[in-house]
Amino acid sequence: MQQQTKALHAGYDKDSQGTMAVPIYMTTAYEFRDAEHAANLFALKELGNIYTRLNNPTTDVFEKRFAQLEGGEAAIATASGMSATFYAIANSAEAGDNIVCARQLYGGSLTLVAHTLKRFGIEARFFDVQNPDSIEALVDNKTKVIFFESLTNPSIDVADISAITAIANKHGILTVVDNTVATPIICRPFEHAADITVHSASKYTTGQGLAIGGILVERKSLLEKLKGNPRYAHFNEPDASYHGLVYVDVPLPPFTLRTRLSLLRDIGAVVSPFNSWLFIQGLEHLTLRMKEHSANAQALAEFLEAHPKVTQVNYPGLKSNANYENAQKYFHKGMCSGLLSFEVASLEAATKIVNATELYSLVVNIGDSKSIITHPASTTHQQLSEAELIACGVPSGLIRISAGLESVEDLIADIKQALEA
Numbered sequence: 001m002q003q004q005t006k007a008l009h010a011g012y013d014k015d016s017q018g019t020m021a022v023p024i025y026m027t028t029a030y031e032f033r034d035a036e037h038a039a040n041l042f043a044l045k046e047l048g049n050i051y052t053r054l055n056n057p058t059t060d061v062f063e064k065r066f067a068q069l070e071g072g073e074a075a076i077a078t079a080s081g082m083s084a085t086f087y088a089i090a091n092s093a094e095a096g097d098n099i100v101c102a103r104q105l106y107g108g109s110l111t112l113v114a115h116t117l118k119r120f121g122i123e124a125r126f127f128d129v130q131n132p133d134s135i136e137a138l139v140d141n142k143t144k145v146i147f148f149e150s151l152t153n154p155s156i157d158v159a160d161i162s163a164i165t166a167i168a169n170k171h172g173i174l175t176v177v178d179n180t181v182a183t184p185i186i187c188r189p190f191e192h193a194a195d196i197t198v199h200s201a202s203k204y205t206t207g208q209g210l211a212i213g214g215i216l217v218e219r220k221s222l223l224e225k226l227k228g229n230p231r232y233a234h235f236n237e238p239d240a241s242y243h244g245l246v247y248v249d250v251p252l253p254p255f256t257l258r259t260r261l262s263l264l265r266d267i268g269a270v271v272s273p274f275n276s277w278l279f280i281q282g283l284e285h286l287t288l289r290m291k292e293h294s295a296n297a298q299a300l301a302e303f304l305e306a307h308p309k310v311t312q313v314n315y316p317g318l319k320s321n322a323n324y325e326n327a328q329k330y331f332h333k334g335m336c337s338g339l340l341s342f343e344v345a346s347l348e349a350a351t352k353i354v355n356a357t358e359l360y361s362l363v364v365n366i367g368d369s370k371s372i373i374t375h376p377a378s379t380t381h382q383q384l385s386e387a388e389l390i391a392c393g394v395p396s397g398l399i400r401i402s403a404g405l406e407s408v409e410d411l412i413a414d415i416k417q418a419l420e421a
């Protein structure tokens with residue numbers, strides 16, 4: 001089935017009312033038929049709803065639909081993109097372990113791995129996403145995850161996904177790919193041997209900047225990689241917190257199963273059913289929107305590249321861009337998403353441009369239908385030191401644009417007047 005068809009139909013069997021739109025099951029809990037039914041659900045002898053921290057029928061449709069779009073086996077929706085990333089790492093690593101991460105990460109992910117997880121005893125080791133060959137020297141028998149973004153925010157690099165997954169698979173290490181900016185419409189990391197993807201649903205999935213949420217997706221047949229793998233004893237040994245359950249012995253996708261039974265249960269960063277419903281609405285037209293976002297960003301990038309005040313344009317759809325080859329290899333139908341950035345001479349020049357635009361909103365978000373402009377050095381990346389800024393590819397004169405769905409003529413005219421103001 002094609003993506004656009006899945007986006008409209010996957011994961012939903014109409015209820016007894018024949019409801020065309022997926023209903024919002026706004027409920028905390030579910031009635032058990034009797035004590036035996038309750039016991040069977042908790043023991044996984046029967047699958048069904050228990051409590052909305054663990055599962056919900058509206059969220060279930062969102063998870064199934066997203067998993068199919070990504071080409072994965074199962075998914076867990078979460079309260080935010082950050083909690084999806086946290087779950088992916090917490091489900092793989094524990095105190096004393098390390099994770100190997102691309103330097104070019106979303107600001108929140110960078111502080112998560114470099115600072116918060118450090119306090120949990122998990123060490124982050126960094127590699128340059130442009131140089132996957134440097135990964136192997138960082139790996140040891142305590143490495144549990146290789147984490148990177150397919151299309152990086154805000155530095156806009158395209159990862160050489162198969163080069164990275166080849167190294168991970170040589171050592172039996174899980175790869176976690178943040179696929180937020182590319183979306184399953186443009187890039188499908190499982191086609192290149194990645195194991196887990198995470199997304200912020202707050203971006204292109206909602207598509208209109210309506211709600212915070214996230215999702216974690218597990219590839220097909222991940223069981224084979226986890227079963228008997230000495231790095232992941234917690235999947236292969238009885239879980240004392242779940243009456244001795246051995247995750248790889250259950251005929252269900254093991255990574256999402258453990259995330260649900262253990263992490264959703266104990267940490268509880270769960271999505272609201274209402275937000276799941278909003279994300280379902282967003283998915284219906286994600287294919288159409290990604291085409292438009294990509295076309296608008298491409299036209300803006302070409303305009304900026306020709307402008308004398310612009311010293312550098314970063315957009316993987318430009319032939320001059322270092323990521324062009326990877327984009328051609330990993331992205332579907334030549335689409336490169338809506339994120340582009342460009343550099344002007346100084347922090348002052350960047351601030352002036354950001355203040356002079358009228359159509360672009362100064363917002364720390366991406367993936368909205370309305371165009372957005374940001375100056376990362378003074379906002380999303382303000383907590384980082386000058387050295388950290390350079391290391392993650394965010395010079396102080398860098399301006400990031402998330403191209404929305406306005407008419408491209410208007411988008412170009414507004415950025416032109418701001419540059420020349």
Ligand SMILES: *Cc1c(COP(=O)(O)O)cnc(C)c1O
Nearest residue numbers: 080081082106153180200202213
């Ligand atoms: C926004 C974003 C996140 C975090 O998602 P939230 O939903 O805001 O928690 C993670 N990764 C990338 C690439 C993002 O753009």
